[in-house]
Amino acid sequence: MIIRLFLIFLKIGLFSFGGGYAMLPFIQNEIVNTWKWIDIDEFVNIIAVSQMTPGPIAVNSATYVGVKTAGFFGAVFSTLGVVIGSFVLVILISKKLETIKKTHILNNVFRGLRPTVIALITTAAYSVAKLSVKGIKDIIIIILVFILSYKYKLHPIILIIISAFIGVVLY
Incomplete structure (x- = not known):
């Protein structure tokens, strides 16, 4: 399992361009669709947690999936897999x-x-929105955060705190 995780995330790291967000469809395809290690709802949760924690979203996602499927060493080798290809290419x-x-x-x-x-x-x-937006309250939060981000340039941490507060109040 550990070797499989390493090879899957190595492939994702080597053949995806554009950073962590561009890697998400690849990660979803491998982890949710092909190997079925997690379901789509948990994948959305992984994205949310990976976005809120320090570090690149692809690295955080790889680490989370590694822990979930194979414990500590799964996390280590998933993380190494997703970064080592880019690391070697950049050096070369x-x-x-x-x-x-x-x-x-x-x-x-x-x-x-x-x-x-x-x-x-x-x-x-789109994949995350399709699974996460379940009603008008969600749409209101999306619009509000978009306006606060785009127009007022609020820091993402502030937006996360505001969203968490709104979530507690609305839900």
Whole structure:
């Protein structure tokens, strides 16, 4: 199980672009759909906990899934799996980055990847919203937090505290 967790999260880390949010559809596909280690409701909870705790959401998610499925060593190897590929690639590429970053082809590659990353993040947001939004109260919280974030630029920690307070009051 520990080796399987490592290999799955290594694959996720190597073949997903755009950071943790873009990785969420990959994590969901592997952990919920393919291996069925957790159900979709728990996956949504993992995302919520991973978002609120310090660190990248993909690393936090990998750690949580590792603990859930194989204990401490599952967490260690899931976390290593999700970060080691990027770590090695960055080390290898960093020596050549200055010379290749000015190439026309590389710029076109990144221009092509940006819309894909947006689509992956949107897919993750839609999946979470579809399972989490259950009524008008949820929609009100979403709109309020969006306004407070976008218009008033409130810090995410403040938004989490406000949302928790509203949750206690409304539910």
